[in-house]
């Protein structure tokens with residue numbers, strides 16, 4: 001029996017994780033759940049999953065959370081520190097990292113340092129502080145299991161050979177809602193246009209990241225750190241059907257890929273049950289869905305985000321943290337209707353160019369770079 005801490009249980013990945021957990025009552029117990037500020041949903045989840053402890057980051061939502069808790073008698077915590085407390089407590093063996101953005105960095109790092117198994121969906125901390133996260137996992141004796149569908153696909157496919165035989169990783173991208181749009185159409189895109197993802201149903205931030213291909217940019221860096229593969233061996237191809245999630249090429253030119261429906265419950269389940277494969281009664285992949293699988297090179301002039309990732313990766317140090325923070329800030333401004341869609345590219349590229357890269361010595365350096373990038377974006381927009 002694994003005791004789970006689900007960080008970000010009220011989000012898209014958190015809800016899918018609870019769906020998977022429900023399918024295996026003999027394998028998993030929910031020890032703790034956390035949310036940002038959605039008190040009502042967290043209370044509903046607590047009533048059903050019956051964890052011992054729950055936490056809400058926004059202290060102002062604490063009273064509301066208490067008011068929704070009918071009949072459930074566990075412990076309720078509030079504030080960002082509470083997330084670290086739950087992520088590192090002895091009673092949980094497995095932490096699902098499903099918060100969105102940089103807010104997941106400290107709790108995920110806490111879990112890694114304590115040697116938990118950690119299923120990582122929350123890619124932003126790996127982008128910001130990959131070397132620190134990997135070092136913490138090694139030091140704590142923790143195992144990181146990828147939940148992102150592409151990285152789960154790489155993880156599964158790479159088992160067909162040895163690390164030294166790995167020649168190339170290809171991450172696939174749906175292409176998002178603007179795959180075939182003109183530059184003019186992208187410049188005029190509304191929030192509703194950008195949130196209208198063709199194949200995946202996800203939280204707002206990652207949906208915008210999919211529309212700019214920044215999600216794939218972050219995934220390039222995530223793959224570099226997770227699989228210890230140089231950037232020049234990580235490629236992105238657009239695959240509009242979202243059936244092939246990644247391909248791994250080996251030294252003998254054999255290519256192994258993982259296929260599945262665009263349904264996050266499959267990579268979540270694999271991350272939870274690894275190294276076993278179990279029947280969770282998920283829908284099977286109808287082979288007719290494979291009748292016309294297409295792959296095309298991404299348009300790097302309309303989507304400069306991919307080049308930003310390679311640039312940040314090549315620069316190293318604090319550059320990926322700046323890429324991530326500038327993007328988080330720009331996406332937040334777009335979601336608040338303060339900037340137009342294509343301004344996201346300018347703001348992220350501008351922050352990356354303006355930043356004086358520091359070596360990534362410690363967490364303080366990363367957090368300072370994160371603050372600098374957010375401030376740079378805010379000031380640029382105000383100006």
Ligand SMILES: NC(=O)c1ccc[n+]([C@@H]2O[C@H](COP(=O)([O-])OP(=O)(O)OC[C@H]3O[C@@H](n4cnc5c(N)ncnc54)[C@H](OP(=O)(O)O)[C@@H]3O)[C@@H](O)[C@H]2O)c1
Pocket residue numbers: 007008009010011012013014034035036037038039057098099100101103121122123124147148149200201202203204205206264
């Ligand atoms: N969705 C997918 O299909 C998918 C696929 C692959 C990878 N991922 C990655 O998984 C992560 C989560 O994505 P998502 O789509 O599930 O996001 P989401 O639906 O927006 O959910 C985010 C979760 O994080 C919580 N949260 C937000 N801000 C927080 C803060 N400051 N402190 C603590 N908790 C906070 C939210 O709580 P409230 O509900 O209370 O706001 C919610 O539980 C992202 O890093 C994303 O890139 C997602």
